[in-house]
Amino acid sequence: xxxxxxxxxxxxxxxxxxxxxxxxxxxxxxxxxxxxxxxxxxxxxxxxxxxxxxxxxxxxxxxxxxxxxxxxxxxxxxxxxxxxxxxxxxxxxxxxxxxxxxxxxxxxxxxxxxxxxxxxxxxxxxxxxxxxxxxxxxxxxxxxxxxxxxxxxxxxxxxxxxxxxxxxxxxxxxxxxxxxxxxxxxxxxxxxxxxxxxxxxxxxxxxxxxxxxxxxxxxxxxxxxxxxxxxxxxxxxxxxxxxxxxxxxxxxxxxxxxxxxxxxxxxxxxx
Ligand code: ATR
Numbered sequence: 001x002x003x004x005x006x007x008x009x010x011x012x013x014x015x016x017x018x019x020x021x022x023x024x025x026x027x028x029x030x031x032x033x034x035x036x037x038x039x040x041x042x043x044x045x046x047x048x049x050x051x052x053x054x055x056x057x058x059x060x061x062x063x064x065x066x067x068x069x070x071x072x073x074x075x076x077x078x079x080x081x082x083x084x085x086x087x088x089x090x091x092x093x094x095x096x097x098x099x100x101x102x103x104x105x106x107x108x109x110x111x112x113x114x115x116x117x118x119x120x121x122x123x124x125x126x127x128x129x130x131x132x133x134x135x136x137x138x139x140x141x142x143x144x145x146x147x148x149x150x151x152x153x154x155x156x157x158x159x160x161x162x163x164x165x166x167x168x169x170x171x172x173x174x175x176x177x178x179x180x181x182x183x184x185x186x187x188x189x190x191x192x193x194x195x196x197x198x199x200x201x202x203x204x205x206x207x208x209x210x211x212x213x214x215x216x217x218x219x220x221x222x223x224x225x226x227x228x229x230x231x232x233x234x235x236x237x238x239x240x241x242x243x244x245x246x247x248x249x250x251x252x253x254x255x256x257x258x259x260x261x262x263x264x265x266x267x268x269x270x271x
Contacts, residue, residue: 118184
């Protein structure tokens with residue numbers, strides 16, 4: 001019997017996850033189906049229960065349900081616990097295992113696809129919302145020289161730095177306080193959605209080998225344009241992160257690791 005998986009969110013029509021997982025399944029010869037579930041904003045738990053009752057084996061979880069998925073899970077991975085959010089659920093009997101593959105997907109895209117070394121480097125993480133929080137532990141596990149979290153609302157960056165200090169060399173800063181250079185700069189803010197850019201001092205980009213936008217789309221965001229203009233050697237968007245976090249999920253569910261490069265190329269051609 002075909003094993004059932006799905007992505008659940010609201011809205012969900014735009015999700016590329018069905019295309020990605022269909023490609024992974026074809027490539028690895030796995031007999032799975034993967035659909036989209038639009039759950040009412042107040043109906044996450046009921047929709048998941050229905051999917052499980054119908055034999056569903058795993059779910060990808062997207063906005064706005066990543067916190068509710070964390071509460072729904074009966075067991076959490078260390079990285080889901082650290083992120084405070086779940087983007088993948090795996091069901092086994094009455095158990096619901098919650099994982100968060102976003103940060104691992106980011107690190108894999110940076111290191112394997114973008115070929116950037118993170119160990120010993122100075123990393124600037126811009127933003128202190130859910131996307132930033134999920135990236136912190138996987139980034140610290142790469143042993144950077146320092147991870148600086150800068151955010152428009154300073155208190156949020158300080159809270160993250162305090163919380164994750166036991167995990168590695170993390171510091172908080174306001175945008176104005178940034179007076180040094182960084183090897184890798186990651187935009188985890190939502191600024192690009194509104195066509196805006198976090199107001200970083202130009203000097204941060206002078207030795208920057210990669211400025212990375214965690215969102216993706218056709219063309220460059222203002223953050224990417226400004227990074228290049230201010231001296232960043234290269235920019236990338238988060239399409240690779242999307243594909244890599246899905247590959248982590250596929251491995252969690254199916255025990256095999258798919259090739260991501262052809263799927264990334266396919267998605268890029270469809271943007
Ligand atoms: P997500 O889950 O995508 O991280 P979020 O939790 O709402 O979304 O967090 C959004 C992040 O983008 C926050 O760090 C926010 O800064 P504040 O904490 O000061 O609100 C940041 N952000 C959103 N719009 C921004 C803008 N125009 N300039 C700079 N930062 C912005």
